[in-house]
Amino acid sequence: MNSALRVSQSxxxxxxxxxxxKALPLWTGLRDGxxxxxxxxxxxxxxxxxxxxxxxxxxxVGTRRRNSRGARRSDxxxxxxxxxxxxxxxxxxxxxxxxxxxxxxxxxxxxxxxxQWGAILVAGREIWPGETKRFPYGGETSFEAAYIDAPVFxxxxxxxxxxxxxxxxxxxxxxxxxEIARRSFSWVDPQDLRGTVIxxxxxxxxxxxxxxxxMQDRRDLNRAFPGTSNGSVTSIIAHTLFTxxxxxxxxxxxxxxxxxxxxxxxxxxxxxxxNRALELARHFGVGIVVIDEGPNGSIxxxxxxxxxxxxxxEAGEPSRFDLDQIASGVQGIExxxxxxxxxxxxKAITVPESRIYTQTNWVRVPIGAGGYFxxxxxxxxVVRKGDRLGTIIDPLTDRYTAISAxxxxxxxxxxxxxxxxxxxxxxxLGVQHR
Ligand SMILES: [Zn+2]
Numbered sequence: 001m002n003s004a005l006r007v008s009q010s011x012x013x014x015x016x017x018x019x020x021x022k023a024l025p026l027w028t029g030l031r032d033g034x035x036x037x038x039x040x041x042x043x044x045x046x047x048x049x050x051x052x053x054x055x056x057x058x059x060x061v062g063t064r065r066r067n068s069r070g071a072r073r074s075d076x077x078x079x080x081x082x083x084x085x086x087x088x089x090x091x092x093x094x095x096x097x098x099x100x101x102x103x104x105x106x107x108x109x110x111x112x113x114x115x116q117w118g119a120i121l122v123a124g125r126e127i128w129p130g131e132t133k134r135f136p137y138g139g140e141t142s143f144e145a146a147y148i149d150a151p152v153f154x155x156x157x158x159x160x161x162x163x164x165x166x167x168x169x170x171x172x173x174x175x176x177x178x179e180i181a182r183r184s185f186s187w188v189d190p191q192d193l194r195g196t197v198i199x200x201x202x203x204x205x206x207x208x209x210x211x212x213x214x215m216q217d218r219r220d221l222n223r224a225f226p227g228t229s230n231g232s233v234t235s236i237i238a239h240t241l242f243t244x245x246x247x248x249x250x251x252x253x254x255x256x257x258x259x260x261x262x263x264x265x266x267x268x269x270x271x272x273x274x275n276r277a278l279e280l281a282r283h284f285g286v287g288i289v290v291i292d293e294g295p296n297g298s299i300x301x302x303x304x305x306x307x308x309x310x311x312x313x314e315a316g317e318p319s320r321f322d323l324d325q326i327a328s329g330v331q332g333i334e335x336x337x338x339x340x341x342x343x344x345x346x347k348a349i350t351v352p353e354s355r356i357y358t359q360t361n362w363v364r365v366p367i368g369a370g371g372y373f374x375x376x377x378x379x380x381x382v383v384r385k386g387d388r389l390g391t392i393i394d395p396l397t398d399r400y401t402a403i404s405a406x407x408x409x410x411x412x413x414x415x416x417x418x419x420x421x422x423x424x425x426x427x428x429l430g431v432q433h434r
Contacts, residue, residue: 019100117160120196122248127154130190137240146206148237153181153199155188161195162340165249166333167241167299168200170222170256172207172214173318177255180313180329187330195342198248203241211319213259223297238299245303251280251340252303252310253333257325258413262425263317265379265412266328268351269294270311271301272358277309282356283339284313284332285349288412288430289356317416359432361407362425363389369401370394370421377411377427384408389427392420407431 119126127133131154138149166184168177181201188197202208206216215221219234226246227238245252258264266287270277271294281289294301294312303310313332315325331347338346365373375390377383383405392401403426413428420426 019096019103120154120156120163120248122154122198123152123244125152125154127156127196129156129158131156132188132190144233148233148240150203150205150237151201153185153197153201155185155190155193155197157190157193157195157197157342159194161193161342162250163196163198163248164337164340164342165245165252166197166199166201166255167203167245167252168255169202169204169208170254170299171220171259171318172202172204172210172212174213174255174257174259175208175319176257176316176322176325176329177313178202178208179321179326180255180333183326183330184333187334192344193342194344195250195340196248197337197342198244200241203237213318222299223295225297225299225302242299242302245299245308246306249303249308251336252300252308253280253284253336254298254300254310254312255329256312256314257316257318258314259318261317261418262413262415262428263379264314264428265410265414266313266315266325267412268311268313268332269300271304274304274309277304277311279339280309280336281311282351283336283348284311285335285351286313286328286332287315287351287355288410289351290360290412290430291356291358292360353434356434357410357412357430357432358434360412360428360430361409362413363403363406363427363429365392365403365420365422365424365426366401367422370424371399371401371419372417373403373415373420373426374417375414375427377414379411379414381411382409383411383429403427405429 117129119128121127123135123137125133125135134151134153136149137152138145166181168181169175178201181199185197185199185201204212204215204221207213213220215234215237217233219232221234221238224232224234224238226242227235227240229236229239231239267290268281268284268287269290269292270281272278272291273293278289278291294304298312300310300312313329315329316322331349334343334346335349337343338348369392371392371394373390373392377387377389383389385405385408387405388402389405389411390403392403393399394401405427407429409429409431411427412430413425415424415426
């Protein structure tokens with residue numbers, strides 16, 4: 001490709017982001033910052049021939065304002081990006097519509113070209129092909145800046161390729177993920193890498209240091225994405241990270257463990273609506289795959305919704321390093337990188353179809369039966385309906401309550417022995433697979 005064409009493609013892509021991000025708020029009622037994230041996602045989706053999801057359509061603005069949660073669910077769109085944009089632009093002036101479609105057409109024609117491969121800009125830093133950098137996100141000196149300051153690791157391969165982002169420590173006490181992220185990055189050599197690896201190893205850095213799941217303002221960061229630039233500290237951090245993700249990531253792996261004294265059998269979770277994301281989960285190759293959409297506001301769900309294939313890996317329990325689960329996680333990331341063509345000679349593994357669960361259920365403490373819980377099953381164990389899963393003892397009455405499986409399935413999550421109250425989730429069963 002000649003350089004004049006490359007320059008015009010790059011300029012048209014930048015201009016299209018600008019125009020779309022200015023026009024999207026008018027079409028959909030999105031805020032300005034959010035619209036810029038969407039615009040970057042749309043451009044990437046068009047260029048790579050992906051589908052894209054848009055929340056809110058022209059004419060649906062009133063609905064969003066009256067009931068934005070309802071609108072979020074109902075306005076999902078699984079059409080190719082160009083179709084989505086056409087339907088969004090039903091009410092746009094014909095001349096503006098023609099201009100945007102022309103810009104997108106030029107952008108879509110731009111292939112990933114080796115001699116275009118230059119520096120990537122992450123959090124304001126340039127990282128050139130062949131370079132590895134570790135730096136703090138912020139750099140400002142102020143009282144509040146400390147909350148936003150979190151480490152970033154970037155390795156830019158010498159050859160063009162996809163950009164894989166890895167986030168860990170979004171829940172500060174889920175430390176297996178932080179060590180998986182550290183090990184995975186320390187073994188990346190940009191001389192052998194095709195593409196870019198961007199790691200946010202301790203997103204909730206203060207929480208990792210203090211062993212706290214939540215943020216300093218006691219909010220759950222993984223319910224706050226995509227965030228806002230003028231909200232709570234948690235919301236600002238969510239917005240800051242999500243903006244980097246939407247600009248720079250072609251794929252996302254978010255690393256977690258079980259929560260609140262529960263342990264998880266190694267598992268990836270992924271939306272059932274995006275085949276590229278499902279392939280990512282299958283090629284993680286470790287444990288099982290659970291198909292679910294994830295909670296609103298989680299980074300995985302929100303990234304999926306702007307067209308970035310995203311998976312979550314959950315293994316082990318909070319506040320403890322589990323070396324086997326950590327090794328499995330590192331192996332999973334190597335396998336994904338091999339699948340994406342980022343590594344040559346890496347070890348690729350896949351999860352078989354029979355290990356992809358489409359339905360899972362929790363067995364909970366019966367109402368009034370709280371007490372001391374002692375499990376009698378292990379993670380990964382297959383149980384039949386009626387099998388004993390554990391016992392709860394009321395320490396004041398000596399009453400024993402047997403906890404049994406109400407369906408046949410595989411134990412994929414399990415509360416450790418502890419004091420439990422009515423309704424607490426004890427055993428997670430994978431009950432139906434593909
Ligand atoms: Zn978590």
